[in-house]
Amino acid sequence: MSQLGKQSVQFEKPVYINGSASIVGTKEGEGPLGLLFDMVGEDDMFGAQSWEEAESSLQKDAVHMALGKAGRRAEEMRYIFAGDLLGQSIASSFGLMNYEIPMFGVYGACSTCGESISLGSLAIVGGFADNVVCVTSSHFASAEKEFRFPLGYGNQRPLSATWTVTGSGAFVLGKYKEEKTRAEIVGITTGKIVDYGLKDSMNMGPCMAPAAASTIAQHFEDFGSVPEDYDKIITGDLGTVGQRVLLDLLRDKGYDISAQHMDCGIEIYDADSQDTHAGGSGCGCSAVTLSAYVLKQLEEGNWKKVLFVPTGALLSKTSYNEGQSVPGIAHGLVLVSPK
Amino acid sequence: MSQLGKQSVQFEKPVYINGSASIVGTKEGEGPLGLLFDMVGEDDMFGAQSWEEAESSLQKDAVHMALGKAGRRAEEMRYIFAGDLLGQSIASSFGLMNYEIPMFGVYGACSTCGESISLGSLAIVGGFADNVVCVTSSHFASAEKEFRFPLGYGNQRPLSATWTVTGSGAFVLGKYKEEKTRAEIVGITTGKIVDYGLKDSMNMGPCMAPAAASTIAQHFEDFGSVPEDYDKIITGDLGTVGQRVLLDLLRDKGYDISAQHMDCGIEIYDADSQDTHAGGSGCGCSAVTLSAYVLKQLEEGNWKKVLFVPTGALLSKTSYNEGQSVPGIAHGLVLVSPK
Numbered sequence: 001m002s003q004l005g006k007q008s009v010q011f012e013k014p015v016y017i018n019g020s021a022s023i024v025g026t027k028e029g030e031g032p033l034g035l036l037f038d039m040v041g042e043d044d045m046f047g048a049q050s051w052e053e054a055e056s057s058l059q060k061d062a063v064h065m066a067l068g069k070a071g072r073r074a075e076e077m078r079y080i081f082a083g084d085l086l087g088q089s090i091a092s093s094f095g096l097m098n099y100e101i102p103m104f105g106v107y108g109a110c111s112t113c114g115e116s117i118s119l120g121s122l123a124i125v126g127g128f129a130d131n132v133v134c135v136t137s138s139h140f141a142s143a144e145k146e147f148r149f150p151l152g153y154g155n156q157r158p159l160s161a162t163w164t165v166t167g168s169g170a171f172v173l174g175k176y177k178e179e180k181t182r183a184e185i186v187g188i189t190t191g192k193i194v195d196y197g198l199k200d201s202m203n204m205g206p207c208m209a210p211a212a213a214s215t216i217a218q219h220f221e222d223f224g225s226v227p228e229d230y231d232k233i234i235t236g237d238l239g240t241v242g243q244r245v246l247l248d249l250l251r252d253k254g255y256d257i258s259a260q261h262m263d264c265g266i267e268i269y270d271a272d273s274q275d276t277h278a279g280g281s282g283c284g285c286s287a288v289t290l291s292a293y294v295l296k297q298l299e300e301g302n303w304k305k306v307l308f309v310p311t312g313a314l315l316s317k318t319s320y321n322e323g324q325s326v327p328g329i330a331h332g333l334v335l336v337s338p339k
Numbered sequence: 340m341s342q343l344g345k346q347s348v349q350f351e352k353p354v355y356i357n358g359s360a361s362i363v364g365t366k367e368g369e370g371p372l373g374l375l376f377d378m379v380g381e382d383d384m385f386g387a388q389s390w391e392e393a394e395s396s397l398q399k400d401a402v403h404m405a406l407g408k409a410g411r412r413a414e415e416m417r418y419i420f421a422g423d424l425l426g427q428s429i430a431s432s433f434g435l436m437n438y439e440i441p442m443f444g445v446y447g448a449c450s451t452c453g454e455s456i457s458l459g460s461l462a463i464v465g466g467f468a469d470n471v472v473c474v475t476s477s478h479f480a481s482a483e484k485e486f487r488f489p490l491g492y493g494n495q496r497p498l499s500a501t502w503t504v505t506g507s508g509a510f511v512l513g514k515y516k517e518e519k520t521r522a523e524i525v526g527i528t529t530g531k532i533v534d535y536g537l538k539d540s541m542n543m544g545p546c547m548a549p550a551a552a553s554t555i556a557q558h559f560e561d562f563g564s565v566p567e568d569y570d571k572i573i574t575g576d577l578g579t580v581g582q583r584v585l586l587d588l589l590r591d592k593g594y595d596i597s598a599q600h601m602d603c604g605i606e607i608y609d610a611d612s613q614d615t616h617a618g619g620s621g622c623g624c625s626a627v628t629l630s631a632y633v634l635k636q637l638e639e640g641n642w643k644k645v646l647f648v649p650t651g652a653l654l655s656k657t658s659y660n661e662g663q664s665v666p667g668i669a670h671g672l673v674l675v676s677p678k
Contacts, residue, residue: 003417003466003467003468006441007441009467049661050661052657052658052661053661078342079529083446085427086426086655086657087425087426087427087485087655087656087657088424088426088446088448088653088654088655088658089446089653090653090654090655090657090658090663093532093653093658093666094658094663094666096532097531097532097533097534097666100531100532101531102345102346102529102530102531103529103530103531103532103668104445104447104454104457104458104529105445105446105447105454105668106443106444106445106446107422107427107428107444107445107446108443108444109427115443115444118443119443119458122461122462122465122467123461123465125465125467126461126462126464126465126466126467127342127465128342128348128461128464128465129342146426146657190418190441190442190443191441191442192436192439192440192441192442193432193435193436193439193442194436195436314427314428314429314432315427315429316425316426316427316429317426318391318425318426318429318485319391319427319429319432319433322388322389322391322392324429324433327432327433327436329442329444
């Protein structure tokens with residue numbers, strides 16, 4: 001491997017995504033990607049007694065299915081890299097404890113999917129692990145309670161608001177290529193916190209867009225690449241409002257990615273018929289879209305190379321209510337087709 | 340490096356702690372280690388407008404001082420590994436954004452100091468970085484508000500309760516040994532979540548002790564070592580109640596560490612005169628004790644080899660109020676004297 005430029009690492013030998021799984025709630029199941037998810041819940045409680053417990057069960061089941069698809073047992077996983085949006089990451093703690101896998105808890109808001117896969121990849125490339133599993137989740141109801149208002153309040157949502165995805169995506173990374181390899185991770189660009197001073201937790205796309213622009217522009221610089229080198233450049237959950245900001249900011253930096261750009265938050269719902277306003281968001285948004293849709297395209301060879309950039313808004317209800325801004329962070333992964 | 344046993348990595352070449360710093364609040368400054376800390380605040384607001392902002396300023400200043408002591412600039416740090424106890428880790432996000440260092444946010448409750456240094460070490464040993472900085476913090480007032488009751492309520496605390504340390508410790512890790520090297524990291528043992536079903540957030544020592552016992556016993560097994568191989572075996576914040584549980588549990592597993600055991604939570608306050616009950620706790624507890632006291636002993640050669648095991652209680656106020664247990668996790672670092 002080699003350290004590349006300011007924020008990137010290029011792997012001499014790829015890391016392989018040898019299995020993955022996605023579980024979503026009913027609304028996601030009714031969306032444009034509905035048929036691609038591995039499992040759609042019958043209701044959004046998933047048999048649990050609370051929203052938080054429901055989110056834990058999402059992580060547990062996603063890991064279980066990803067291991068099954070990779071043909072691996074939990075004992076073969078050297079580390080689990082996991083996180084979610086809830087305070088003190090309780091969805092992960094309570095969902096994953098029974099696996100008894102040495103655990104690194106991570107937090108990068110909705111960028112956590114990118115962060116967990118970045119660190120999992122480094123563990124494998126560094127020789128510390130042959131197999132790791134990375135998992136992230138979000139849940140509409142637990143997130144609204146955590147960040148904004150309990151659902152029972154029935155508060156109104158502005159058109160700029162995003163809809164937190166109920167879902168979890170898990171990824172089994174391995175040192176060796178297998179027949180079931182879905183994609184190869186060949187490099188990463190790790191984001192730094194970027195804050196343009198925006199303060200609206202009901203309009204998080206523009207809060208995160210500067211971080212996405214920073215990571216993507218730095219990625220091009222570090223790798224000496226241009227937008228045309230990628231079939232797709234995929235952000236996590238900027239939504240329709242954030243997308244416009246991202247494209248504008250990158251144009252100012254000299255990059256036009258309008259032909260390649262895709263946003264998981266825009267893809268996962270049909271905004272017109274599903275009343276989801278600016279799009280989907282949450283750790284689960286990029287994770288389930290990666291597993292169900294992006295990896296499928298890479299696996300089938302429809303796309304050769306993708307820059308996948310989950311985006312996170314680093315707010316809490318405390319920071320919001322204390323009048324702080326909403327800083328963003330975004331972590332990039334370079335994924336190539338195994339074909 | 341080599342993967343060792345079930346949960347450990349032994350480094351062929353050590354990682355060097357080339358600078359560190361500790362900042363604490365007034366109460367910690369009045370405690371037994373008071374004269375050893377690099378900075379003691381005049382009051383616990385540290386010039387900020389809120390407790391959360393105060394905690395952010397602790398992290399910011401700790402990193403600044405650690406960089407200064409290591410003779411490094413922020414731009415030389417390839418990554419920052421950071422976390423705290425607050426929901427969505429806002430102490431880190433708002434404290435560290437101005438450094439513009441690529442960031443991996445981590446969460447392991449009060450074990451976060453061990454987790455951040457573990458991941459920082461792997462980044463260096465793996466060849467992905469020459470220098471990284473790891474920082475964690477806690478603040479008595481922000482933690483009480485986050486986990487239990489706002490201070491204004493004046494609630495009573497049982498004798499089993501611990502007192503969250505106001506403080507932050509930062510560590511600059513490097514690939515190369517320098518004259519200012521304070522200690523060498525030669526291996527890690529990564530913990531898994533352990534839950535004995537205890538539910539009392541006012542008695543967290545016993546909640547975390549099973550995780551500490553699990554990590555320490557696995558460490559001995561993975562490294563083929565015995566308690567006598569270490570000058571000290573140091574847990575993060577079990578306090579006096581948790582210490583008894585830890586020693587009992589390890590005795591049951593065939594290890595007597597009573598001669599080597601030390602707990603940062605017990606060392607940092609004088610329980611009798613400071614009314615801190617079972618001891619100190621929080622991410623800051625192990626971090627500032629490591630920087631001010633443990634590294635000093637290693638630096639001076641008074642101790643040759645130490646097993647340092649920060650311990651975390653994976654609860655949130657939501658999980659607690661929903662009747663969930665308090666699972667624990669503990670991450671071990673093997674530190675040796677540079678002499």
